[in-house]
Amino acid sequence: MFDSLSSKLTGAFASLRSRGKITSSDIDATCSDIRAALLESDVALTVMEPFIETIRAKSLAALPTLQSGTNQAQAIFEIVSAELIEILGGAARRVRFAKNPPTVIMLAGLQGAGKTTLAGKLAKFYADQGNTPLLVASDLQRPNAVTQLQVVGESVGVPVFAPEPGNGVGDPVKVAEQSLAHAKTKLYNMVIVDTAGRLGVDAQLMQQAIDIRNAVNPDEVLFVVDAMMGQDAVRTARAFEDGVGFDGVVLTKLDGDARGGAALSIAKLTGKPIMFSSNGEKLTDFDIFYPERMASRILGLGDVATLAEQAKKAFDGDATAKLEEKFARGDDFTLSDFLEQLEAMSKMGSMSKILGMLPGAGAMKKQIENFDESEIVRTKSIVQSMTPLEREDPNVLNGSRRARIALGAGRKVQDVNSLVDKFTAAQKMMRQMRKGGGVPPAMAQGMGIPAGMGAGIGGHQHGGQKGQQPAKKKSKSGNPAKRAAQEQG
């Protein structure tokens, strides 16, 4: 979502980097670039002006200490990054659990912010951690909001408390109140109250939200905000803060390309932490909000931390350990291993989402968005059409076997050939890695890790840059520049 903002900022910093020695007028120019970028991003003016002034002041203050040596652009880059993290809320806060269950979470926000979907995601998130949430249908306003919550509840396997049919019938305050007693008798340890969307200016409905809050005395009131929101985010957030009040913010629709300035504004002006982010239509597209990750995303550094975490979740311990063992024993990486990896990767979510988290992803935005997800399915189907023997030893794949596989997978023989060729190349690379260690630098570059950016900033460790000695010693690149780089490494 912050991609456009990050590409603008990256531009600003690139021009700063291209200068040898930075002067105060360079800083002014950079600040005005940053201002323009933030304006396009819907950051509230009241938040932006002080932000720019802080950056300017801190950068100017840092200038004299940077006069000799050191990367000055880098230092300013770090100042901006630190300020962004500060505004986005410093350290992420977790939901406060009640001493005596149930823990009550109430959702509030404008119409269409995504409260009902979020209620389901939140319930799934906590159910997966071993809690027993109960969803409460207190949106009795919007036609069939109750049905929607029931459907959502069913698909995440969480019960829904919905004594009233909705569509204008029933009292949302009473439903919320009754849900508590219900949760206590049925021993649910968490209650998530979905409420109707309401405008900040609607005094009557705001009072209703206050009444619901008073009835259930929630441990957390979460304000749900659409990441696409514009300058009105500030007025709305204030209205909700003065009305029902809230303890934390949830950003939705982060999978869009909105620049999400609203997040910066709301966090800064209300001082309330952004606690969760929601980034897709699937009920698992939900995570705790990490300000430092988001800041690094804004600055075009990618979100390696999230990627690593998801990978850990998807690649289950046993399989990974088995593969490592195999690797250590000196056994070859086989097509069966490859299939396992493909399956684990599909578990991590769509390829475009995975690629989007890599550093420098902003530059390949278009390609990433248009990544053909079914390519993975096609590749899988080819491997699945092979016999166990063929998977272990692709050398047995003669013409007739290949023709059979193509038929089984519904692909052309060329597709099978190209997969086998690619796999053989990958297998060769794995063998070399075992000898030399590390991913060849050429591959790290191919992954879009920007030169000179990976190290230092934000402290991210890129696997590809750890082992610098090239594994592929025997073949030298035909490109003179690349060859020079290889020889240097």
Added chain:
Amino acid sequence: MGIFSKFVAKIKGESTADPLDWQVLETELLGSDLGPTLTSQIIQSAKLIKGGDALVSLTQILNEHLSAKSRTLSKSDQTTVIMVVGVNGTGKTTSVAKLAAHLKSSGSSVVLAAADTFRAAAVDQLQTWGKRVGVEVIAGKEGAEPASVAFDAATRSKELSSDYLIIDTAGRLHNKSDLMAELEKVKRVVEKTLVVAEVLLVIDATTGQNGIAQAKIFTEAVAVTGLIVTKLDGSARGGVALAIESALDIPIKFIGTGESDTDLAVFAPAAYISGLIAD
């Protein structure tokens, strides 16, 4: 609305403007989600106004930024098909219901197609509205192919020779190319039976500059013919709709101002502009 009140006071009054004041005005325009591009255009034109009737000149500047295209719904010889599209949560289903009520009250017969087969209970939501407004709703099962629902609805409304068919579609973020392709397919399939006369993009008034990207990409996919701006009863000024008109020449056709099925108004540019510049 009066977002331009300071602006008007400025150009009405003094003939010399010190730079700081223009900055105040800039702040006000940006604060209404007009966006940096349109804001600087307006300020540039406004700086040229000298003497004469400032109010008339300003109205003219703003008028120049509005689309010159027709704001009334096009009418086909057969059933007029209106597709309603937009990102998630802007109020498409509610707008479809309001539009149906609006057309029905002027004596037209209307059929609705529940082609949002993705969001949980979206079909039920439209059916509830259909009952309230008193129009037939053609629906498939949840998870059904939206294009097939739309096709069935087109066939049915042709049989009924109803005046209008309004197709509700699932909310989709414009950067999801597969979902945009699905939308293109809905339109393509409907056009095997009936011409799609209008594609209305629903824009939430609280949307910021992303609204321009939404309008641009939806237009590339399904040739948007007009906008419905919703949630104008809140504190948002919906300035992004003006920015869309100005940047992409897509006229605002309707505005939504509440949760009841009668809270839909035909967009009146003259009233809108005088509302903007009223002190």
